[in-house]
Amino acid sequence: MILTIAWREFRSLFLSPLAWVILAVVQLILAFMFLGHIEQYLIWQSRLLGMDDAPGLTEIIVAPLFGNAAIVLLLIVPLITMRLVSEERRNRTLSLLFSAPISMTEIVLGKYLGILLFLLLVLCMIALMPLSLHLGGGIDLGLFASGLLGLGLLLAGFAAIGLYMSTLTQHPTVAAISSFGALLLFWILDWSGEGTAGNGSVLAYLSLLNHYEPFLRGIFDSADAIFHLLFIATFLVLSIRHLDADRMGV
């Protein structure tokens, strides 16, 4: 049942130009950045050769690429998630789901999974770029995998917030702006602190950035992974609760 909803959600994305445009734009921008990083690497190459403990290809190209991808997708994910519930509410199609013999949890998970499927596609497209380097040069696959996992978890978190914001309103634009705002806030939460998750500040702990960076440095800390999972679960539960409350009409 969840899969049925997920699959329709995924297919509907591709029935409008939105998904294609998003894939194209993300790819174009990231490819441009990717090429920029490669060029930088070529400029630095001679100097790197002289250093003892020089950073490798992966650290110079792949890690910043994933870092940039996170920012770009922070802008893009709200645009994908905005329609999820709000548009159904607006077009009055939500009652189709509400009167079908399925639970609210299945509806929310189905929709979430549909978006995850799309984001997985985006992730694969991004991963292809560094992998192309592997043909010629050989990259640090461990670091690459850790970065990819981090990015995946981060995107899943973005999607969960986006889904929640979409349940709150019937205007997709409002959903997009509020989820963008929420994401940005979670991102910059720790700008003033400059701290890491370790120093005890709540803001530092809540900052998504602080839980993403270790992955880019190749550190897989299960605490960070669990933070992301909890983050996702929180917003999914909130979405389910909100849809239920909606039906109660409180």
Place this chain on the structure above:
Amino acid sequence: MNAEVLVDIKEVSRFYGDNQALKNVSFRVHKGEVLGFLGPNGAGKTTAMQTITGNLAPSSGSVTIAGHDLLEDPRAAKAAIGYLPEQPPVYRELTVDEYLDYCAALNRIPQSQCRPARETAKAKCGLSDVGRRLIGNLSKGYQQRVGLAQAVIHLPPVVVLDEPTVGLDPIQIREIRELIRELGKEHSVILSTHILPEVQLVCDYVQIINKGELVLSDSIGGLQHHLKGASHTVAFRQAPDLSVLEQVAGVKSVQREKDPYLRIFFEPDKDPTDEIVKLSVKNKWGLYEMRPGRVSLEEIFVELTTDEPASQEAVA
């Protein structure tokens, strides 16, 4: 009535903030009945429909569908319902076939039976030619049919239709009514509308709801029985005083209608026709027209839903 009770609504109330949209509404629908739900705009029709189908939870009271409580066992209860909301819940970007397949899957029809279920629903609703067209490109009437096909695709025992004929052309309206009557044979149908002749044509039972309260609940037959012969419309060339007419045996009251007509209300079993004709001849009132004034459903509706207690007796 021994038929199986499919919908059992008990003292359902529903609040929107301070505004009470449904006040202790209770009714039952048996298998094979078509129930018409009438009411002016804002009377609570849609709220009632949404409550029955689980789109809204009642603030108090219970809804039981085919023996399953909607709150305790929502999955089984919802599986027994097909719902067509006011606006057909269709995805404009899908084709009719894709959409119906999706609905079939949502209603847990096994994959192998999806196709036959879809074809049956399409044939029922006259959609066989448009299966491959995008729903967004179909006319309103066809979208309505798609909505209807969606509601009956899993052959639910109870079908709930919220104003199913709005926005259709007269031929489509007839077809949809035909279809509703057809559905009424195998399913129970609850239908909300504000088109009165529709109720007289397709429904077995009528309920009139106003400001959240059920003000009338009767079978069409019973209703027509009340309506017949409770009044006459007459016209005289030389009309006597109303008070004179009121003294005729059996007459309850006399009202002036549009000139020159008078409306004479009387006790149902004491028809004063003969007496009035005799008096007219004797006193030269010049009676030239007299017809049984059947109160139409329209009038009952207006009387029950506007706050004029005086006219209530016209129904009784």
